Amino acid sequence: MLLLHVSDTHLGAYKPGKLRERELDFYEAFNEVIDIALREHVDAIIHAGDFFDEPRPAPQAFLFAYRALRKLREHGVEFLVVAGQHDQPKTSQLPPLRFLGEMGLLRLLAQDKPESHIVKLKGGELGVVAMPYISPVAIGEHLKSVKPPEAQRRILLAHLLLRELNMPNAHASLAELSADNYNYVALGDYHLRYETVYRGTPVVYPGSTEALDVLEASSDKYVTLVDFSKREAIVNWVKLNTPRKWIVIEARNYNDVLIGIGKAKLETFSKPPILHLILKTKQSDVEAKRIRNYLSKLSEEKKVLILKVVVEEEESRGEALRSSIVEDSSSMQTPTLDQVVYNVLGDREIAELVLVILRSSESEEEVKLLIKRVLGDEELIGKIKRLVGEK
């Protein structure tokens, strides 16, 4: 029996930057996971929660999930999943995973309380204790009721934070989970890979499939193949190739930025990386402008995808630079027509008027011409403004 353990796919997420490219990154990473499952002929994918990024996924996230899971189903690969907190609606709304389950695309083993299952797979029976996300306050009560199923191979599939991770709001330690009652402990919620052994039982967080945060930036992304051909689980890590890379640069001045970018070797990346720049000291206006221009150029040339600038030293001038650059980076994110028109005219009503005219045009050429006319002519803009003012 061979299982593929994955977690925190966050389908539908587009962090950082709210860009379409970023949203696609999460789908691509998931596709790679599906490909690995098919290539390795696994019996099942076990997903430890946070399948979607939010409990009301966008239609495209649903569509994507539908296509990917259908492919698995066609090849007879089971998809077992527990709900993470991102899969749990706060209202009485239908949980999205339940819908996919209803369509026969996956098996939702637990939505809001721990459940014990015996799942029949091609390679035999698998006993699963499935634990969805439960608040740290309530988990103690739930743990009392957990009983490992009577099966030769037993796993714990859970969405929780181990105390061993040394993080606030931890749920339980391996001792409290009685981790040694299982042959493999498959976890999710923590976004970095983490592996330990508790009294002989492998305990694994594969981590997220795409980075949602700069803290995940420096680590590669993984899934694990769990080989159950013997009773003991043998864990193999498989590195994902599709996740977008990050460049994190700490700089004191323009020169540092140049050196940092040079070292990063932008031309070697298959996808333009995400640039995260940390400015350590305050910058003069001239220096700030040089940095800004350089970064804008990189972005325009599609050498980096997103810029994120953080000033760590909180000083008055530093603040100024941060605000100006952050604005810059927002305009660098593929601007919409509405934003451009609004920024130029500075008045919502006029902007809407202009947009109506622009949209009513038939051909692209005509629109381009119109935009050029309007934007190129300060006087015309002034006139339009006055006109609206009189209205």
Add this chain to the structure above:
Amino acid sequence: MSSRPIGFVGETSTPVEIAVKASHPVPAGTYIYLKFKVRDPITNQEFDREVVGIIGSVSFKSYIPVITATVSETPESYITSDLKRESYMNAVIVADITGGRVEAPRYPPPPETPVYPARAEYLRLIYRSKPESSIKAGSLLGFEELDVNVDVNALAKHLLVVGTTGSGKSNFVAVLADRVAQLGGSVVIFDVHGEYRGLKSESESVQVVDYEATINLIKTPIEMLVKFIIPESAATRQRRLLRNALRKLNEEIVKTAAENRIPYSEAVKRVYAKGKRSENLEKIEKPEEMYRELLKKNMKDSEKSDKTVVDVEDKVDDFFEWHQVGLDTPNVSEIVGCGRVVIADVSALIDTEKDYMLKVIAEDLLWSLKQRRIPPTMLVVEEAHLFISSRNPTWSKESLQRFIREGRKFGGMLVVVSQRPRALDPDVASQIQNFVLLKLVQRSDRAIITEVSDVLSEEYVNILPSLSPGQAILLGEWIGRYPALVKIDLHRGKRVGATPDVVGLWRKRLEEISEGSANTSPSSEWEGV
């Protein structure tokens, strides 16, 4: 009175202790009942008193010298010789129950008062309890139908459990821990011999958590780690070298972990990977081993004298070879909770480490209690004489003393379990005010019990040598004003036989070997040679 008297009050009596004379002795621990008249010398009124007591020591005495020539060899002589011998017993008067009101006995029963076996309805008057805060410990000795309940709230004044090996201490601890947890309580057992591992609760509502105590390399204070690795206090130079290296390394690891929000083991990996690029460190996989190598590297960097470095390196290697260390292991306070029994198994540690672990656990619990981060918690310390010793200074002693002193205010309850009370520090023991006394034979052990307890009179102590396993005297506020002689319930979920069947194991092993050798033909061993 329907039953026949078992004897009569002898020549002397006090309100709390009487001599009982009888033709035949009754077993020690038998509950007795006496009814007698008392005359008030001032009003000259006569009134009835009823008291209940327990038979303590039991003896036989012959009035005629026993000479072998006069001893008849026929068994019937036992009956005919009743006249020449007499049984002598001592009994403790537990309470006065006149008219259904229970109070302390104040009148000595007059000599020749008949002594009857007590009936359940009298005893029921004495051992009443508040059901909402009590648990059942067992039944009154000789009265299966009479439950003995103890008040858990009173355990804020802690509990001392003493008894020889095999007297039923650990069974009692299992009963206590499980039922306190059933009440919604939080319990930690400091399990010195690993005998509670795999404890099964009697109830579905209780979760038993096995906690494997390890030495956390990051959370343990540097000074402690130094003492573990270099126990010789004279080695100041070595210690200094190690201390500085540890401090530098742990600071870096904690910083890396906090900045990246990663567990300590991952932080060690990152620090190691950074060092590997510059220093050509070996490729290893276990973070604990990486820590060891980083520690050794830090020492080499700071010290010029090769000899000192080599000496300390050897000690570091030894330490990692023989000790259970961890980087991410949580503290006990992170695991305790309502309805939960945490078993801290320290059987894999050596004595000094057990001592240290106990200190860590006691301080961690007390600190968390003060912060109100955890519910009131009961800490059970097995083999307590090792840690609260009157002779040897230990690390845990001071922490336990503080736990006893301050725990009371914050809901910390200490249960001290020992088979050698004479080795316990009397200063600590005297602050404990509830007791479970199982079979104790040694006179010095019994003497110390009377010394440390304000409530225990010597008469009770004399019963202790003749108790059977599982029988105990319970006294202190948790049982009420009157001590009880109790048959402790048997805990079904605890592995029976803390003492293994050695011979059985040998025999089984021998059978396996003989079966195994029968299966392999001798010639096959030479194949391929």
